[in-house]
Amino acid sequence: MESNSHARRMASVSVEQGAPAQTKPASSPRLSLILTLLVVAQFVVVLDFSIVQIALQTMRTELGISLADTQWIVSAYGLTFAGFLLLSGRASDLYGRRKLFSIGLVVFALSSLVGGLAPSEAVLIGARAVQGIGAAIASATGLSLLVVTFPEGRERNRALSIFAAVSSAAYAAGVILGGLLTATLGWRSIFFVNVPIGIVTAVMATRFLVESRGDLSQRRLDLPGALSVTAGLLILIYALTNAANQGLFSLLALAPLALSAVVLASFLVIEHKSSAPLMPLSFLRRGAIFSANALAMLTFAAMTAMLILLTIYLQQIQGYSALSAGLAFLPTALVFLFVGGYLSAKLVSRFGAKPVLFVGMTIMAAGFLLLDQLTVGTPYLTGLLPEMLVVSLGAALTYTAFYIAGLSGARKGEEGLASGLINTSMQVGGPIGLAIAVTIVGVVVAGLGGSVTPGAATVEGFRYAFLGGAVLSGMGIIFALLIRSPKTVVVPREPSLETPSP
Structure with missing residues (x-):
């Protein structure tokens, strides 16, 4: 009896507004499975920040990449990841969280496959950029799925703590796993390992996660706001990447920093005037x-x-x-x-x-x-x-x-x-x-x-x-x-x- 009561308190209320739905009691094992799917997805997308760092020297040697260009194997991923997070999160509210979560994982998995097969520097860096877009979609929608699945209070706090802890630990795990995989199976294996994880998680997500979205009367995406904030964030991360490599006061850092400030300021103006803003101020x-x-x-x-x-x-x-x-x-x-x-x-x-x-x-x-x-x-x-x-x-x-x-x-x-x-x-x-x-x-x-x-x-x-x-x-x-x-x-x-x- 106590177990059933606990399961009812842990249940999700993430039914699509304005649409009829079949209902059934939530169960604690099912919620545990949902949390596992969301945590696994977050683990692999954070892992990919650090797992490649250990293999950079091997990649440089095999593909003939210059030292200056090596940074973009890491930075291309972080650039698109950060740039598309806000847009991905808001789009999931409008078009369906489960749908975008699965799409993000598939994009992440397929671009990982391309990265593992990459015959050249350009293909590898391009695959990393697309991989970052998939990671942004999966990460932003995964966290929002957690929020709508677990009611605010003790249950959500516990789920968020596991999500945050695994995210934090994934960075160190990436360095360790990257070293082990590179030493035993070669650098391409650090990309191939993402493929089955991403595909299996996406398939299970369509089977076990509940589709949800926000107010169905607000289905219009604020396209000018979406483009300006995404462009502004991309330019900002590019500027900060240059600052870390060239110095904060270098022209390659200051020029894009100024440009990002202008673009992000225009985003705020757009949001202030928009009737359906991407992010209400x-x-x-x-x-x-x-x-x-x-x-x-x-x-x-x-x-x-x-x-x-x-x-x-x-x-x-x-x-x-x-x-x-x-x-x-x-x-x-x-x-x-x-x-x-x-x-x-x-x-x-x-x-x-x-x-x-x-x-x-x-x-x-x-x-x-x-x-x-x-x-x-x-x-x-x-x-x-x-x-x-x-x-x-x-x-x-x-x-x-x-x-x-x-x-x-x-x-x-x-x-x-x-x-x-x-x-x-x-x-x-x-x-x-x-x-x-x-x-x-x-x-x-x-x-x-x-x-x-x-x-x-x-x-x-x-x-x-x-x-x-x-x-x-x-x-x-x-x-x-x-x-x-x-x-x-x-x-x-x-x-x-x-x-x-x-």
């Missing part, structure tokens, strides 16, 4: 949405910079192999899995998002201040690992909390918009953090000149960059204090599910 003022997205951007900015800089530190300064450097991040991945996947959701359900965000950002700031003690010879186990774990603990608490806060203000029919926006904030935050960190390191190294060894100069630059991470975390503390934390109450209700089409 009032949406950002609702509840905790603005502060949660700011926290997502700041957290990802700080964490991305730490992960990249410490990967360079372990390999170039301390002489770790690529695989050993990946394994060095395994403890941090476990922190995200256990703290982010279990503890954070319980704390948010008990105390609300605001105190959890405040504590998480404070712990992150403390961890970055500890990393300021880094030296060329810092031992991993007794010096570096404890500091990495402190930062990861704070981030793990924060990730789940800003997901919950950022989605709590979405009204029915806006789940895709909220999901696309929080994902976009995260993906934009990463390049911002990396661009800032690389600029800081470059300024410090140039200032030291030949007064110290190149390794010592680089580590000194890293220390200042970690202070930058502490500043970003400190800004996060301010947003955490300002956030309006809605009280979430689990209300028992008798739900209904639309029977999925066979």
Whole structure:
């Protein structure tokens, strides 16, 4: 009896508005399967950010790619991923979340196949760009499907914590799996592994997920808004990628940064005047949405910079192999899995998002201040690992909390918009953090000149960059204090599910 009651509380209410539907009670095993599908999809799309990095040298050798062009194997994916998130999320509200989720996975799988078969640099980079579009569609719609499947409160918090924890751990897992696959089966296998996962998940999604969409009276996509925000985000990520490689004050960074500002400003004007905007500007003022997205951007900015800089530190300064450097991040991945996947959701359900965000950002700031003690010879186990774990603990608490806060203000029919926006904030935050960190390191190294060894100069630059991470975390503390934390109450209700089409 208690099990049936629990299943009813966990049920989805994601029936298409205005359409008749067959109904049946939801079951806990079925919801577990749905969550598994969504988590698997998110895992593989995040995994692909890092899984290729370990194989870049092998790709360069086999395909004859120059060092300067190698970055685009990674950047092409991140560029289209971030650029199409907001559009994908909003389109899923209008045209069907399950449909777009499956389409995204198929696009991701087929472009992975092309990448694995790529005979040249151009084909590989093109496949990575298309792969990023598929990943954006799957990621934004996957998160919105989670929101409409699990009712707001304890059940959704728990599902979001698992989703966020797996997303966070996937980056470290990508480095490890990339090393293993490249060493045993070759670099093409890192793309081929996505194909069966993407196709099987897409097929199962059409069988087990419930189709849902927002208000059927609002089926018109704001095309000028969609084009302007997608173009603006693409140009912004391109500029930040150049900033990370050429320097923040280089012409290749400043020119597209200025252009992106103009295009994104035009997006705001379009949305203000539109009768059916892609993103109503009032949406950002609702509840905790603005502060949660700011926290997502700041957290990802700080964490991305730490992960990249410490990967360079372990390999170039301390002489770790690529695989050993990946394994060095395994403890941090476990922190995200256990703290982010279990503890954070319980704390948010008990105390609300605001105190959890405040504590998480404070712990992150403390961890970055500890990393300021880094030296060329810092031992991993007794010096570096404890500091990495402190930062990861704070981030793990924060990730789940800003997901919950950022989605709590979405009204029915806006789940895709909220999901696309929080994902976009995260993906934009990463390049911002990396661009800032690389600029800081470059300024410090140039200032030291030949007064110290190149390794010592680089580590000194890293220390200042970690202070930058502490500043970003400190800004996060301010947003955490300002956030309006809605009280979430689990209300028992008798739900209904639309029977999925066979």
